[in-house]
């Protein structure tokens with residue numbers, strides 16, 4: 001049996017090939033971001049804010065152009081009026097769907113917080129309450145169910161097709177851009193005009209291409225995850241085809257006003273600084289995920305993904321199969337976080353989630369999960385979902401100490 005000490009010896013040497021791949025992607029992303037700043041003439045004047053209605057916010061406009069360019073999209077909404085990723089997804093769905101419409105989800109059950117939005121969990125304000133119907137095709141062996149998708153699309157015309165890439169609190173793998181590209185081509189071969197919407201949370205800047213670059217119409221993500229880099233203190237983005245983005249803007253604000261309104265308050269500089277740091281912060285997060293995977297696998301735990309696997313997102317699972325170990329590990333991460341290190345996380349009910357959840361989030365921004373965070377529902381097989389880290393060294397320190405605490 002390996003000891004933690006023996007595993008940690010020259011650990012960066014052992015993981016060199018994985019870390020090199022991450023660094024190369026980081027360099028490409030860095031280039032992309034700098035190019036977007038230069039092409040859009042980002043200047044100090046864009047750090048100014050608007051208040052009230054937010055008319056003529058040139059900073060907000062340039063922020064949205066930079067994000068659109070980095071993501072390879074026609075346009076983007078980057079707003080602090082989105083209170084979370086779930087809110088941006090909700091506004092997207094309400095913006096694009098009308099009573100009587102059906103939307104088809106082809107990646108299995110969507111993220112838990114969408115249950116009340118869709119109406120999987122009864123709610124008087126759900127899409128279902130507006131007579132908007134959701135149908136679901138599950139993944140098979142961690143890939144799309146091509147047969148079912150084909151059969152469905154030959155006899156139905158859903159208003160949108162929805163794909164969630166990251167696994168949420170499920171046990172499936174997250175969906176790589178190659179798999180996205182393949183299924184989008186397949187859908188367009190059957191029905192070229194399909195509107196494809198992607199929940200891209202946790203996947204930004206992990207791989208070279210974005211879902212829109214491989215044919216999706218809209219993608220959505222949170223700014224207290226990858227693209228905010230721990231600098232944006234709230235918000236989310238919606239990016240893609242400009243006519244659809246504008247429709248979504250009219251739901252976020254007001255029909256007839258759309259993206260023209262919405263005060264940036266103090267967010268413009270942080271949104272710009274966030275995406276500027278995002279390539280490096282995503283790289284740090286990925287290195288911490290790889291390190292965690294390597295150490296825990298070699299100590300005899302089940303992990304997903306493996307340290308040398310191609311990653312679609314920044315999430316690392318540790319499958320503890322043991323309630324006490326899950327709790328102890330999560331507590332170990334909290335105890336080695338910069339904020340509230342003395343708080344002891346305990347499992348509790350959370351709005352939007354079914355099982356009790358234990359959550360370590362010793363972060364500067366509440367709920368931020370691009371900062372090192374670790375959580376999991378208290379149900380078998382007792383999986384920890386760990387993600388983020390603003391720097392590699394802080395992440396390594398926390399993970400090593402959390403492991404020590406479970407080995408005791």
Ligand SMILES: *Cc1c(COP(=O)(O)O)cnc(C)c1O
Pocket residue numbers: 084085086087111113164165166167168199201202222
């Ligand atoms: C984080 C996440 C969301 C949105 O979560 P918020 O906490 O509301 O920002 C949606 N889908 C997936 C897959 C996620 O990981």
